[in-house]
Structures are given as C-alpha cells and as structure tokens.
Amino acid sequence: MFDRIWIRFGLYIAATVLVTMALLTVSVIAFNELQYRGFYRELPAAVQTEIDALAAQGLQDSPRARAIYGEYWQGDLLFGEKVSLLVGLVVCLPFGLAVGFFVSRTLTKPLGSMAAAATRVAAGDLSVRAQAGSDKGEMAEMVGHFNQMIEALDRSARERRVTAASISHELRTPLTVLRARLHGICDGVIAADAAESRLLLHQVEHLGRLVDDLHTLSLAEAGRLSLQLQEQDLAALVQETLSGHAERIRQHGMVLALSLPDSRGAATVVVDTVRMRQILVNLVENVLRHAQAGGWIGVEVARVADQVRLSVSDKGPGLPEAQRAHPFQRFPHAPGKVGEGTGLGLSIVQALATRQGATVAVQERSGGTGLCFTVTLPAAAGAGTDG
Numbered sequence: 001m002f003d004r005i006w007i008r009f010g011l012y013i014a015a016t017v018l019v020t021m022a023l024l025t026v027s028v029i030a031f032n033e034l035q036y037r038g039f040y041r042e043l044p045a046a047v048q049t050e051i052d053a054l055a056a057q058g059l060q061d062s063p064r065a066r067a068i069y070g071e072y073w074q075g076d077l078l079f080g081e082k083v084s085l086l087v088g089l090v091v092c093l094p095f096g097l098a099v100g101f102f103v104s105r106t107l108t109k110p111l112g113s114m115a116a117a118a119t120r121v122a123a124g125d126l127s128v129r130a131q132a133g134s135d136k137g138e139m140a141e142m143v144g145h146f147n148q149m150i151e152a153l154d155r156s157a158r159e160r161r162v163t164a165a166s167i168s169h170e171l172r173t174p175l176t177v178l179r180a181r182l183h184g185i186c187d188g189v190i191a192a193d194a195a196e197s198r199l200l201l202h203q204v205e206h207l208g209r210l211v212d213d214l215h216t217l218s219l220a221e222a223g224r225l226s227l228q229l230q231e232q233d234l235a236a237l238v239q240e241t242l243s244g245h246a247e248r249i250r251q252h253g254m255v256l257a258l259s260l261p262d263s264r265g266a267a268t269v270v271v272d273t274v275r276m277r278q279i280l281v282n283l284v285e286n287v288l289r290h291a292q293a294g295g296w297i298g299v300e301v302a303r304v305a306d307q308v309r310l311s312v313s314d315k316g317p318g319l320p321e322a323q324r325a326h327p328f329q330r331f332p333h334a335p336g337k338v339g340e341g342t343g344l345g346l347s348i349v350q351a352l353a354t355r356q357g358a359t360v361a362v363q364e365r366s367g368g369t370g371l372c373f374t375v376t377l378p379a380a381a382g383a384g385t386d387g
Contacts, residue, residue, distance in 0.1 A: 008137070012103045019099075020092045027091060043072055110139045114146050126154040170210055174203040213344040216278075220351035227272040227355065231380050234267040234276070234308055235260040235301045241277050242299060245284060249297065252288045259300040266303040268380040275352045282345040283312040283373050291316020294370055308377050315370040319362075327362045349375075 040048065047068060054065050110132050117130040129150065132143040181200055184190035219225040242249075242258060249256050261267050280299075287297045294315030302309050319327055328350040353360040358377040365372050 009103070009107060012099075016096060016099045016103070020096050023095060024092050039073060042074075043068075047072065107139070109133055110143045114143060117146070117150070121150060121153070126150060126157060167210075167214070171207070174206050177203050210344075213348060217344055217348055217351055220348070220355050223355075225275075225352075225355055227275060229270050229272055229356070231268055232271055232273050232276070233265060234269050234271070234310060234377070237273060237276060238280060238299060238301050238310065241280050242284075245281065249284070249288070252292050254288065254292065254295060254297050257296065257298040259298070259302070261301060261303055263303075267301050267308045269308050269377045270380050271356050271358075271377065275356065279349050279352050279375060280310070280312070282349050283375075286345050286373075287312065287314040287316065291370060293317065296370075303379065306379050308379050310375040310377075311372055313365055313370060313372040315365075318364060318369075318371055328360070349373075353377075 040051070043051065051065070051068060054060060054062060059065060110130065113130040113132075117128045120128040129147045130143045132140040178200060181190060181196065185192045185196065190196060216225070239258070239260065242256065246256070284297065284299070291297075291314035294317075296315045298311070298313040300309075300311040300313075302311070328346045350360050353375050356377070358375050360373065360375045362371055362373050364370070
C-alpha cells in the first residue's frame with residue numbers, strides 16, 4: 001500500500017507539516033521561557049518571592065499574578081506574537097521549502113529519467129533505458145513498462161532490418177536464376193524446351209509462395225487477416241487434410257502415425273477451417289523438409305480438460321543450436337543456404353494460431369530424438385470429452 005505515489009506524497013506532506021509545527025512550537029516555548037526569565041530577574045526580591053509562592057500554589061493566572069505582570073511588565077504586549085511570526089519565517093519556511101524540494105526531486109527523478117530517455121528515443125537511439133533508481137512502487141513499475149516499450153521497439157527495428165535483408169536474399173536467388181536462364185534463351189545458348197520451361201516455372205512458383213506467405217504473415221500480425229470462425233471437429237479436419245496429403249508423405253518415405261480421440265465431437269473447436277488446415281500443412285511440410293531422415297511423422301489430436309491439442313512430431317535431428325531460442329523466427333536458415341521452403345512456415349503457424357486464440361509451442365520428444373510441435377486451442381462450449 002505504501003508503494004503508491006499518492007500515499008507516499010501525502011505522508012511526506014503530513015510529516016513536513018508536523019515537523020514544521022513542532023519547530024515553531026519549540027521556538028515559541030523557548031522564547032517565552034527566555035522572556036519570562038528576563039522579566040523575573042528584574043522583579044524586586046519580595047515580588048519574586050510572591051511570584052514563586054503563587055506558582056507553587058498553581059495560581060499563575062490569579063488576579064494578583066496578573067496585577068504583578070501589569071505593574072512590572074515592560075515592552076510591547078504583542079512582542080511574543082511578532083517573534084513567533086519571525087521564527088516561523090526564518091526557521092520553518094526554509095525547512096519546509098528544503099523538504100518540499102527534496103520530496104519533489106525524489107518523486108519526480110524517475111520521470112526526469114524517462115523524459116531524457118524519450119528525447120533520445122525520438123532522435124533514433126533505441127539503446128537508452130530509463131533509470132528508476134531506488135524508487136519503488138508505481139514509479140518503478142512505470143519505468144519498467146517504459147523500458148519494455150523501448151525494448152519492444154528496438155527488437156521490432158532489429159527484426160525489420162533482418163527481415164528486409166532476408167527477403168532481399170530470398171528474392172535475389174530465384175530472380176538471379178530467372179534472369180540468367182532467360183538471357184541464355186534470348187542469346188540462343190539455352191534451348192527453350194519443356195524442361196527449361198519447367199525449371200523457370202519452378203522459380204516463379206517459389207517467388208509466388210514467398211509473396212503469398214509474406215502477405216499472409218503481414219495481415220496476421222497487423223490484425224487484418226479475415227477469419228471465418230465456426231465450430232469444427234478438429235479430428236475430422238486433420239483426418240481429411242492428411243488424406244489429401246498422404247501421397248506427398250509417401251513420396252518422402254515417411255510413415256504416418258495418426259492418433260484421434262475415440263469420442264466423436266470431443267475435439268470440437270471454434271476455428272477458421274482454411275487457416276487451421278494451413279497450420280497443419282505447414283507443420284507437416286516442415287517435418288518433410290527437415291526431418292525426413294527420421295522416416296516417421298506422428299500427428300495426434302487429444303482432448304485435455306477444456307482444451308484440444310494438435311501435436312505434430314518427428315524423429316529428425318531437431319532444431320539447430322542457433323534456432324532453439326527462437327524456433328518461430330522468420331527465415332531461420334543461414335544466408336546463402338537455399339531450401340525447399342520460403343523460411344516463413346513456422347512463423348505463419350504461430351501468427352495464425354495466435355489470431356485464432358490458440359498457443360503454439362515446440363519441445364524435444366522424450367528420448368531426445370526429434371521434435372513435437374503442439375497447437376493448443378480452447379474446446380468449443382458443449383463439446384464432449386474423451387471417453
């Protein structure tokens with residue numbers, strides 16, 4: 001509770017007022033004591049004895065005591081009030097100002113650090129970070145969130161630069177092949193036969209897939225990807241999709257192991273059928289490209305509590321060391337390495353899954369051989385459970 005800035009500010013002000021009042025009170029009491037002692041020393045001895053006797057009896061405000069003060073008191077009757085005001089101005093005002101400046105500086109120091117950092121960020125320096133100092137509570141949280149925002153901007157800028165470089169590389173390879181082959185055809189060096197046309201068509205199709213993948217990914221990340229959400233039995237969708245992909249799986253020499261729920265409708269989810277099929281195809285194609293050596297692909301749909309999980313496993317070599325920290329990174333292969341895919345398959349899987357309220361994760365299979373990609377979706381309301 002005391003970490004809230006308005007509570008701390010109120011406590012600081014209250015403490016400052018109390019200390020100021022205490023200083024004023026002590027100053028007035030001390031001055032009155034000095035003034036009384038001076039008055040007492042000027043009294044005749046007999047009157048001093050009488051004053052002492054009245055004080056001993058608690059009669060300091062008696063008519064006789066007031067008469068003695070009226071007869072022997074010399075000076076301005078308002079002198080004590082004037083001195084009290086002077087003490088307040090000379091002692092309490094500087095103290096209050098000093099404490100006020102200290103409190104203001106302490107509470108606003110993180111804001112000053114954020115303002116300086118924002119100025120440098122506006123100038124393009126994304127390496128700067130605001131400092132919370134020893135401050136705790138809301139100010140420290142605000143500085144932390146501000147730094148997270150800068151880190152997100154910095155990460156986005158780095159990813160944008162890497163993506164631009166990777167896209168230019170991915171486009172350059174097929175364009176270079178197309179340019180060289182077409183120049184050869186124009187110069188009569190290469191025969192414009194059916195085989196050459198198929199080679200050129202393959203490069204054009206690669207460019208088309210790359211553009212389509214980039215378009216899908218950009219729409220998904222911008223939140224502008226249109227989705228036709230409806231209830232769908234994920235088990236039936238997976239079985240249908242894999243049936244159409246069976247020949248390609250056999251061509252790669254892979255054995256498919258399919259596991260579906262026993263209860264019909266247990267894996268009912270609310271998804272876009274086309275996009276969900278795209279997720280499954282991308283995961284299967286990733287296995288065919290990178291884990292063909294394992295010779296096995298496992299696809300499982302399971303109902304776990306109020307969730308439905310789609311898992312795609314393999315017995316391949318697993319992720320390279322450089323890719324393990326960011327398995328869904330765009331263009332994960334090293335520059336200059338040409339692969340069958342566009343390098344955007346897993347990024348699209350993550351983007352499409354997120355847009356449909358699902359989560360996607362990857363981990364090594366038990367035994368340390370191969371990977372398991374898991375897409376987890378909330379089950380549709382009223383969907384049955386495994387029996």
